[in-house]
Amino acid sequence: MDVAREADVDYSTVSLALRGNPRIRVSTRAKIEAVAKKMGYMPNQLARSLSGGGTRVIGIMLTDMQRFLADPLEEMQSLGEKAGYTLAPHFSWWNEDRERNGLRKFCESCAEGIVWAPANGQSEKFVAMMKELHHFHIPTVVLGLVTDRKNAFCHQVGVDMKKALRVGFEYLLEKGHRRIAIATAAEMAGMRGVLHRKRLELAQELFREFGLSLSPENILNTTDNEHGGIDIAFSLVNRPRKNWPTVIYAFDDLLSRGLAKGLNAMQVFIPKDISILGYDVAPDEPMGPIPLTTVCIETRILAQWAIEALFSEIKQKIAPDSYQYLEVPCRVVEGKSVAKL
Amino acid sequence: MDVAREADVDYSTVSLALRGNPRIRVSTRAKIEAVAKKMGYMPNQLARSLSGGGTRVIGIMLTDMQRFLADPLEEMQSLGEKAGYTLAPHFSWWNEDRERNGLRKFCESCAEGIVWAPANGQSEKFVAMMKELHHFHIPTVVLGLVTDRKNAFCHQVGVDMKKALRVGFEYLLEKGHRRIAIATAAEMAGMRGVLHRKRLELAQELFREFGLSLSPENILNTTDNEHGGIDIAFSLVNRPRKNWPTVIYAFDDLLSRGLAKGLNAMQVFIPKDISILGYDVAPDEPMGPIPLTTVCIETRILAQWAIEALFSEIKQKIAPDSYQYLEVPCRVVEGKSVAKL
DNA sequence: CTGAAAGCGCTAACAT
């Protein structure tokens, strides 16, 4: 390269000097650095990766730019950078073909590991792709738990939704609540509603398991998690007060906050008139007028575990004989929105 | 490579065959493809890029996973893929140092172009970094308009916020409105509120320019664009009706939808009791009970123009002597939320 | 139609 000529040293000396190798005399290094800076030299990562070590890139395959994924992504990015890795996010927009192509790109461009939040952890395509990644010996961590955990070829970090929901029910029962309503955006269109419909279904199972009854009118459903809270608040206000549930368990952070604000605006006070239990709300989020009590999923821990599991596999260089199946903890963070009866 | 040995041909023949070069006999190619498939061969992009053509990667530098950016990103990804490019998004999380490091990574890894939505298009750091990119001859398009357009070293595609806001005012004036209130989330914490504060400021200028008066009580401010609409609705309902504005111009899509829903819930009907004009609302979004009339920014066009400008510069191979400064069009999309007085 | 050989820009083992 020209820097070598200009500084009147060998090429390899430049390479070593610029990476701070102690073999190079300090004065030489200083000279080289000066020349490099003057010439605006920038090492070519492609060549670097092709030759010596790896790429130090982690591919991140996500479905979309949902809020829920932002926190873990930022956390993973921080952790990755700390370890000298660059994160390469890629969005499938819920399309499994795009997902496959993107993952293949990761392989072709020699990503050293992959964190994958699949569009659909149940599909044939998913299983096939996971096998492919495994076949290429590329360490992978799947975010969100796969159905068939026995036959997984990679670590998994995720939330057991039923367990998480159960935590909320247990809390409510302990507080003396029996007339429990649930609020979901299960009518939300497209893939975005899938999760909500799943939560609704699991909640219904839990009602049965706890021997609670769930009257249809206490399934407060809406089409929109962003502003659906108001709709729900409105429909509630129009019901005779004596039929009200004692608490609404809202399965979405936006929904629970909107609901709280909406009820408040309609002169329904929380927790005096009715209690609200949220789900999924990051504890440091602004909570509106009333600090919400919520079942909090620790998404930063999710990110940490995912990255840890990935790095440990990357370091080992050989595929582990057993894969981890990590469940992110969730706990009730108490605000002031659930009354003790 | 092993595929060559296995298929009993030369290495370079494999390379040509796999890329469908017509020089290779069909039968030979078929054999090579079969072997490659059997062995699960995958070409190494690093080597490929280092040797032959470029990387065919476009670096995308974004601030965060805001909704507003999702649409253009998906659009750019589609367009990029169509042209055989892979998009590499990277998030700065509003941190200019991270932004710089990420952009440098793009250079080092030989991205062929960059689309950059800067955390702060006014800062010293921004200007320095833009010069750096220019110095390395890496085609760049900045999303969002830079203050000093004369000294820009790259194409710019963005929204002239004042013009966009003006479109709304003109529409309202034409509809006979004079008592106009504005709703913003200017009190939103951190960088997220910056845009809203800017909009508020520009709106105040426009009020003066149109010779309209804006009483302080008609600046409906909130801390939260997600659910602030309810707060605003609530505060409005508690004002004597005769002091009401005839219309609320809400400078955020979430805010305007929340406001509409909130007012509706409180038995204030739109546009009978009050009109609402939105801003920034994608026309195909669900609008709640009332289809909102909004000033719509065409973010897909933004994406298209950005990618077009970038590709044209990439193709030319030499820095253009003048840079484009493109303003994305905006127009009023009529719903039913603004009454004619 | 296919093989041989040079080289992309760098790293790392070996030689001086």
Place this chain on the structure above:
DNA sequence: ATGTTAGCGCTTTCAG
């Protein structure tokens, strides 16, 4: 303490 040399896995002339 620095220079030499052989690759990394591929593309691309240029010969055969």
